[in-house]
Amino acid sequence: MKFFDPHIHCISRTTDDYENMYLAGVRAVVEPSFWLGQPRTSVGTFIDYFSMILEWERERAATFGIEHRCTIGLNPKEANNEKLADEVLEILPDFLAREGCVAIGELGYDSITDAEDRAFRKQLEMAKEFDLPVMVHTPHRDKARGTQLTIDVVKEFDFDPLSVIIDHSTEETTKMILDAGFWAGHTLYPATKLTKERFANIFFEFGNEHITVNTSGDWGKSDPMLVVKAAAMLEQRGASREAIQKLVWDNPVEFYGENRLKLEKRK
Numbered sequence: 720m721k722f723f724d725p726h727i728h729c730i731s732r733t734t735d736d737y738e739n740m741y742l743a744g745v746r747a748v749v750e751p752s753f754w755l756g757q758p759r760t761s762v763g764t765f766i767d768y769f770s771m772i773l774e775w776e777r778e779r780a781a782t783f784g785i786e787h788r789c790t791i792g793l794n795p796k797e798a799n800n801e802k803l804a805d806e807v808l809e810i811l812p813d814f815l816a817r818e819g820c821v822a823i824g825e826l827g828y829d830s831i832t833d834a835e836d837r838a839f840r841k842q843l844e845m846a847k848e849f850d851l852p853v854m855v856h857t858p859h860r861d862k863a864r865g866t867q868l869t870i871d872v873v874k875e876f877d878f879d880p881l882s883v884i885i886d887h888s889t890e891e892t893t894k895m896i897l898d899a900g901f902w903a904g905h906t907l908y909p910a911t912k913l914t915k916e917r918f919a920n921i922f923f924e925f926g927n928e929h930i931t932v933n934t935s936g937d938w939g940k941s942d943p944m945l946v947v948k949a950a951a952m953l954e955q956r957g958a959s960r961e962a963i964q965k966l967v968w969d970n971p972v973e974f975y976g977e978n979r980l981k982l983e984k985r986k
């Protein structure tokens with residue numbers, strides 16, 4: 720089985736993580752740009768960060784046999800520093816056009832403020848301009864309301880719904896996302912938010928059409944092996960290997976698009 724983690728913050732992972740991922744069959748990842756914990760104070764840090772994930776992290780992953788691509792965007796949390804947000808939105812087009820940028824994201828809402836709304840809408844416009852898929856982050860608090868609002872706003876922009884993934888979905892939201900025609904992304908954590916056990920229930924209810932699964936693999940308590948572990952659990956619970964393979968490889972490739980990913984090792 721071959722694995723693609725479509726949402727992992729590799730800059731927070733160790734070389735052991737990369738080794739273990741490779742040994743387990745992870746061959747491709749997408750690293751969405753996001754916040755860094757510590758709030759950034761100048762546009763220069765964004766420039767360096769975007770370059771770092773597009774260039775250095777890609778090279779680091781490749782050393783371990785893993786193909787690494789990115790999504791680039793102004794994250795919702797830092798959209799609340801409006802002066803800085805404007806500066807970031809100004810430099811964003813340069814990075815959206817770069818090799819290795821396969822979508823705009825993570826966008827969306829965190830605390831659901833006016834400033835977040837403004838940055839979200841501006842970037843949805845950019846997605847159209849640059850013909851990029853959209854990766855949307857949904858708030859971990861007040862999940863259903865945040866997701867419904869996100870769906871309503873994205874719909875205003877009249878995208879092909881299959882060029883949009885709404886991530887961090889849970890039992891509360893998968894149905895509303897799929898019913899709206901979008902991809903539903905599921906971020907697995909070891910104990911909180913959404914576990915592999917809970918995701919397995921979602922899989923057996925909704926199947927594997929327009930559904931992806933990822934680890935986030937960030938600097939909080941997370942586990943970059945969770946896509947692999949979830950696949951093992953699905954198999955133990957009776958899913959076919961073909962159905963699992965589609966979930967953990969074909970689906971992310973379909974969402975981002977082979978023409979953008981330009982993976983060297985095809986299936």
Ligand SMILES: [Zn+2]
Nearest residue numbers: 751753825935
């Ligand atoms: Zn993330």
